[in-house]
Amino acid sequence: MSDPETGLRTASQWDPLRLGVRPAPDxxxxxxxxxxxxxxxPHDDTLRQRLARAAATHGSVFVLLVGPSASxxxxxxxxxxxxxxxxxxxxxxxDGEELLAAETGPRTVLWLDxxxxxxxxxxxxxxxxxxxxxxxxxxxxxxxxxxxxEHLRRLTQTVDDxxxxxxxxxxxxxxxxxxxxxxxxxxxxxxxxxxxDPRLAAAVRAAGPGNRVLQHLTGGPELVxxxxxxxxxxxxAPEHAVLTAAAExxxxxxxxxxxxxxLQEAAAAFMDANSRATxxxxxxxxxxxxxxxxxxxxxxxIAERHNPGVGAPDSYRPDDYLEQHIRRVRAHRAPPAxxxxxxxxxxxxDDLYALGxxxxxxxxxxxxxxxxxxxxxxxxxxxxxxxxxxRERTDGPAAAEETAATDPAAWAALxxxxxxxxxxxxxxxxxxxxxxxxxxxAWAALxxxxxxxxDPVAADEVASQAAAxxxxxxxxxxxxxxxxxxxxxxxxxxQAVTVGDAWGHLGLAQVAERAGDLPEAVRHAVLAADAGxxxxxxxLVRLHWVLGxxxxxxxxxxxxxxxxxxxxxxxxxxxxxxxGDLSGAAAAHREAxxxxxxxxxxxxxxxxxxxGxxxxxxxxxxxxxxxxDPEAWIALSEDRxxxxxxxxxxxxxxEAARAGAVEAWITLAxxxxxxxxxxxxxxxxxxxxxxxxPAAWAALxxxxxxAGDREGSRRAVVRAAALGASDAWTALGRERETQGDRAxxxxxxxxxxxxxxxxxxxxxGALYLDQGRVTEACEAYRAAVDAGLPDAWEGLLSALAAQPxxxxxxxxxxxxxxxxxxx
Numbered sequence: 001m002s003d004p005e006t007g008l009r010t011a012s013q014w015d016p017l018r019l020g021v022r023p024a025p026d027x028x029x030x031x032x033x034x035x036x037x038x039x040x041x042p043h044d045d046t047l048r049q050r051l052a053r054a055a056a057t058h059g060s061v062f063v064l065l066v067g068p069s070a071s072x073x074x075x076x077x078x079x080x081x082x083x084x085x086x087x088x089x090x091x092x093x094x095d096g097e098e099l100l101a102a103e104t105g106p107r108t109v110l111w112l113d114x115x116x117x118x119x120x121x122x123x124x125x126x127x128x129x130x131x132x133x134x135x136x137x138x139x140x141x142x143x144x145x146x147x148x149x150e151h152l153r154r155l156t157q158t159v160d161d162x163x164x165x166x167x168x169x170x171x172x173x174x175x176x177x178x179x180x181x182x183x184x185x186x187x188x189x190x191x192x193x194x195x196x197d198p199r200l201a202a203a204v205r206a207a208g209p210g211n212r213v214l215q216h217l218t219g220g221p222e223l224v225x226x227x228x229x230x231x232x233x234x235x236x237a238p239e240h241a242v243l244t245a246a247a248e249x250x251x252x253x254x255x256x257x258x259x260x261x262x263l264q265e266a267a268a269a270f271m272d273a274n275s276r277a278t279x280x281x282x283x284x285x286x287x288x289x290x291x292x293x294x295x296x297x298x299x300x301x302i303a304e305r306h307n308p309g310v311g312a313p314d315s316y317r318p319d320d321y322l323e324q325h326i327r328r329v330r331a332h333r334a335p336p337a338x339x340x341x342x343x344x345x346x347x348x349x350d351d352l353y354a355l356g357x358x359x360x361x362x363x364x365x366x367x368x369x370x371x372x373x374x375x376x377x378x379x380x381x382x383x384x385x386x387x388x389x390x391r392e393r394t395d396g397p398a399a400a401e402e403t404a405a406t407d408p409a410a411w412a413a414l415x416x417x418x419x420x421x422x423x424x425x426x427x428x429x430x431x432x433x434x435x436x437x438x439x440x441x442a443w444a445a446l447x448x449x450x451x452x453x454x455d456p457v458a459a460d461e462v463a464s465q466a467a468a469x470x471x472x473x474x475x476x477x478x479x480x481x482x483x484x485x486x487x488x489x490x491x492x493x494x495q496a497v498t499v500g501d502a503w504g505h506l507g508l509a510q511v512a513e514r515a516g517d518l519p520e521a522v523r524h525a526v527l528a529a530d531a532g533x534x535x536x537x538x539x540l541v542r543l544h545w546v547l548g549x550x551x552x553x554x555x556x557x558x559x560x561x562x563x564x565x566x567x568x569x570x571x572x573x574x575x576x577x578x579x580g581d582l583s584g585a586a587a588a589h590r591e592a593x594x595x596x597x598x599x600x601x602x603x604x605x606x607x608x609x610x611x612g613x614x615x616x617x618x619x620x621x622x623x624x625x626x627x628x629d630p631e632a633w634i635a636l637s638e639d640r641x642x643x644x645x646x647x648x649x650x651x652x653x654x655e656a657a658r659a660g661a662v663e664a665w666i667t668l669a670x671x672x673x674x675x676x677x678x679x680x681x682x683x684x685x686x687x688x689x690x691x692x693x694p695a696a697w698a699a700l701x702x703x704x705x706x707a708g709d710r711e712g713s714r715r716a717v718v719r720a721a722a723l724g725a726s727d728a729w730t731a732l733g734r735e736r737e738t739q740g741d742r743a744x745x746x747x748x749x750x751x752x753x754x755x756x757x758x759x760x761x762x763x764x765g766a767l768y769l770d771q772g773r774v775t776e777a778c779e780a781y782r783a784a785v786d787a788g789l790p791d792a793w794e795g796l797l798s799a800l801a802a803q804p805x806x807x808x809x810x811x812x813x814x815x816x817x818x819x820x821x822x823x
Contacts, residue, residue: 008089011082011109019092020074020113020146022320024199024217025297036200036217037193038079042690043179046660047076050177051084051142053626060141061628062131064115064170066152067179067692068724069320070215073146074113076179081109085142095256096123100130106138115145119155119166120255121350122381128165148324152176162382174628177660178692181724183213219297220321227300227322235300237275238287241267243300246318247326248335249343253354256347257304257315260288265342269335288316306347315347328726328756334786337822340367349380356386361788365394365820385413392417394818397426404430408437415445424449440471447474451481456488463495472501479507486515502531509539518547529556534565541571557588566595573603582607598629605632609639614648621655630659637664641671646680653684662691669696673703678712685719694723698731705735717748726757733763742767758787765795774802785821 016035017023024036047063054061065073081090092111093099096118104110110131112118118127131143156167170176183190190213194201203216215221226234227243235243245266249258258266264284268276280286291301292313300322303313318326343355356371369390375383384403388410392400397414404410415430428449434442443466450459456478463474472495479492490511496504505528512521522543529536537560544552553572560568573588586607592600601624608616621632633656640649649668656664669684685696697720704713713732720728733748746767752760765781768774777799784792801813 008091008108010087011078011090012086014090014092016075016078019078019090019111021078022070022074022218022298024203025219026199035075036197038075039183039189039193041072041076041180041183042657043177043692044076044080046177046658047080048084049625049659050628051080051144053628054140054142055085055088057626058140059628060135060139060143062135062143062145062169062175063177064145064147064152064175065179066147066149066176068148068181069324070218070220071179071181071692072183072214073179077111077113077144077146081111081142081144085109088142093118096120096127099127104134104138104141107140108138108142110134110141110143112143112145115147116151116155117255118145119163119169121163121348121353123348123350124155125163125165128163128169132165132169150327174630174660178662180690180692181212181214182689215321218321220319222297223300223319223322224325227326231271231275236287236290237271238267238279238283239291239300241270241275242284242287242291242316243318243322244270244326244330245339245342246301246316247323248330248339249346249355250317250323251327251330252335252343252358254343254346254351255354256351257302257306257317259306259315259345259347260284260313262342262345262347263316265345266335266339269338269342292316331756331758332753332761332783332787334362334364337367340364340371343367343371344374346371346374349375349378349383352378353380353383353386356383358788360386360390361790363785363793363820365390366822368820369394382409385410389413389417394820401430401433404433406437408434408439408442411437412439412442412445415442419449424453435466440466440473443469443471443474444477447478448481451478456482463492467495467499470499472496472499472504475499476501476503476507479504479511483511483514486511502528502533505531506533506536506539509536509543513539513543518543522547529559529563532563534560534563535567537563537565537568538571541568542575545572545575557591561591561595564595566592566597566600569595570597570600570603573600577607582611593623593627596627598624598627598631601627601629602632602635605636606639609636618652618655621652625655625659630656630661630664633659634661634664634667638667638671641668644675646672646675646677650684654687657687657691662688662693663695665691666693666696666699670699670703673700685716689723694720694725694728697723698725698728701728701732702735705732705739721751721755726755727752727759729755730757730760730763733760737763737767742771753783758784758789761787762789762792762795765792765799769795769799769802774799774804778803 021035047065050061050063053059065077067073088107088109090109090111091102091104093102099118118124135141135143152170155163156170190204194204199217203213206216207213212221227240231237231240242263245263246258249262249266271279288301292299292303298319300319301316302319304315304317305311305313307314340359346352346355352371352375356368356375359371360368369387372383372387372390376387384407388400388403391403392414400414404414411430411434415427415434418430419427428446431442431446435446443462447459447462450462459478463478466474475492475496479489479496482489482492490508493504493507493511496507505524509521509524509528512524522540525536525540525543529540537556540556541553544556557568557572569588569592573585573592576588577585586604589600589603593604601620605617605620605624608620617636621636624630624632633652637649637652637656640652649671653664653668665684665688669681669688672681672684681700685700688696697716701713701716701720704716717728717732729748729752733745733752736748737745746764749760749764749767761780761784765777765784768777768780778796781792781796781799785796797813797817801810
């Protein structure tokens with residue numbers, strides 16, 4: 001039972017299905033608890049270690065399990081929380097709004113299954129900021145989540161960097177644990193469990209010689225087989241179209257379940273003329289009814305309700321495993337025009353914006369503009385900038401400026417576009433409009449442009465105008481640009497100080513240091529540090545050291561630590577090491593490590609290793625893990641491999657992997673391969689694969705290709721691809737192309753296309769175009785454009801322009817560049 005006073009429940013008190021755990025169907029197709037016996041894998045140890053450390057140290061931890069659908073991520077989290085934090089209540093917000101509203105106290109598990117749902121769009125950036133604050137302020141606390149690799153790539157890509165807090169949350173602090181989608185059917189543990197559970201026994205039989213036991217436990221492969229049959233086979237044409245439309249909407253950016261009215265409009269786009277004519281008036285409710293009913297096994301479509309109150313479902317999403325398959329199959333295809341029209345019925349402004357981005361990336365500019373307009377009307381904060389930037393391309397500057405209106409972000413976006421195409425005056429005008437509308441960075445950009453044009457007087461005038469508006473960044477920008485001219489740089493930094501910018505003092509300290517006036521540098525660094533510029537403490541350490549005042553250097557490091565800056569002690573450690581004071585360096589590194597600087601533990605471990613004290617080195621690395629950072633073990637593994645200590649390197653790599661750093665096995669595989677230890681390299685690659693990463697096998701393939709071992713390379717790439725590395729063939733193709741073997745490169749790219757790596761289509765297009773195979777180049781580049789690859793568009797236009805005379809005129813190519821592809 002839940003706590004009667006708070007209503008909160010522990011993991012064991014929750015229905016695991018409500019937390020996202022997928023049950024295994026019974027042999028008659030029904031889906032009923034209890035869950036199958038849980039079989040641990042290497043990542044379970046890492047996950048439980050991290051949760052236990054948070055509880056033992058009264059710390060906070062964010063753990064994200066990353067792996068494909070049906071790989072056991074959510075079940076792993078459920079079992080770990082139940083085992084390690086059995087009395088901690090589990091808070092499971094339904095969406096980002098509930099996450100922002102949740103009152104999460106100490107000794108709580110915040111459960112974020114399918115974490116991408118909470119971190120999508122502008123609301124996701126707010127949620128990430130809230131989570132970051134929560135992790136800083138509440139302890140002990142465990143935030144646990146799961147995510148597909150493709151969602152992780154999308155949220156952490158740096159293009160436009162619209163969600164920096166989301167990216168920082170997902171990439172920092174060794175948060176991620178990779179989960180493989182394999183469970184070896186031949187293992188003794190699986191065999192023993194199969195004798196106790198007929199569901200597991202059936203999954204083992206269905207998996208055969210492969211390792212896809214988990215997938216068969218969920219019934220996913222059967223759903224995939226039925227969808228692959230096509231319409232009017234297992235699924236009727238309307239049912240098949242509804243599933244495809246739902247998966248397409250999710251693939252192209254609709255994060256939440258797809259609204260019924262959108263799904264009904266979009267599904268028609270995936271039915272042929274005869275099916276649309278013969279479907280009957282009740283085709284949609286009939287298809288929904290059939291798809292949301294198990295028949296036997298899991299239902300292919302999951303019903304949800306997002307409108308307030310209790311009532312009939314209003315939204316639907318495909319089964320995860322089936323959705324992942326449809327995404328892969330259709331990765332190089334753009335949906336029909338009717339889909340983009342239906343997309344205007346998306347649930348949220350963020351969904352509209354995301355689908356608009358997807359349309360623009362696929363050069364469907366008309367559809368993108370339509371969706372951006374809807375997003376602007378619904379208040380999506382980034383949509384106006386995207387629409388203005390698009391209209392600059394399709395309709396010209398006047399239309400873009402009309403769209404930008406008074407939005408500073410939109411004017412800044414236009415300025416960046418114009419500066420990139422060397423329209424200096426247009427960029428200047430747009431930056432000024434952005435600055436006047438309140439964009440602080442635009443003032444700095446205006447000053448930079450004038451300085452780059454060789455007009456320092458005009459640059460100073462811009463910076464003065466910014467200062468009058470209370471912004472010092474423009475003066476600080478000019479100070480950095482004028483670093484080679486000390487007096488001019490000092491003048492700019494002084495102006496920044498007069499506006500109240502303490503960073504200006506740091507700039508003045510650096511100017512004085514370059515001029516050799518170290519006391520003056522110290523004076524300004526002290527002013528900067530006292531004003532809260534923590535970076536100044538490390539500079540003060542160096543200045544005092546150079547002045548020969550080691551006591552003052554230590555005092556600066558100590559005060560920096562008090563201000564929350566471990567870098568000051570780290571700087572002192574490096575200075576002592578360079579001076580030959582190894583014990584002093586170690587002492588300083590320990591101070592930095594105590595403040596949470598992971599690199600300090602790494603340095604301590606390497607210092608002990610260099611001194612021949614293996615036990616001390618490993619103790620430092622173990623301590624690093626206890627603070628949540630496995631980098632010291634990785635460094636020891638690399639150092640030992642370089643010195644030929646393969647046994648010690650393997651031991652360190654194993655510890656790093658236990659702590660979640662699977663890259664240690666990848667690095668060791670490379671080292672062993674370089675040393676000629678093929679068997680050891682493959683063993684390390686297998687251990688990396690057990691931790692969910694096929695990258696080691698892919699790396700071995702490229703290394704062997706360079707070494708001329710074509711058979712070994714082929715064996716490695718096949719293994720990598722079988723483990724899920726869809727890009728392994730593409731990387732091998734590029735390696736072969738570099739070596740001049742274009743025929744072999746083409747074969748590799750074609751295999752990559754079969755594995756659904758869309759990058760391979762662009763690589764094929766470039767290869768074909770270089771060989772004069774223009775028609776094939778157009779086909780390959782068109783698939784890459786339809787996949788949304790940004791660089792493929794110019795390749796397609798080049799291929800079209802290279803076609804025989806009058807097939808596609810230069811005027812047509814120019815029009816396409818402006819208008820995009822008709823849906």
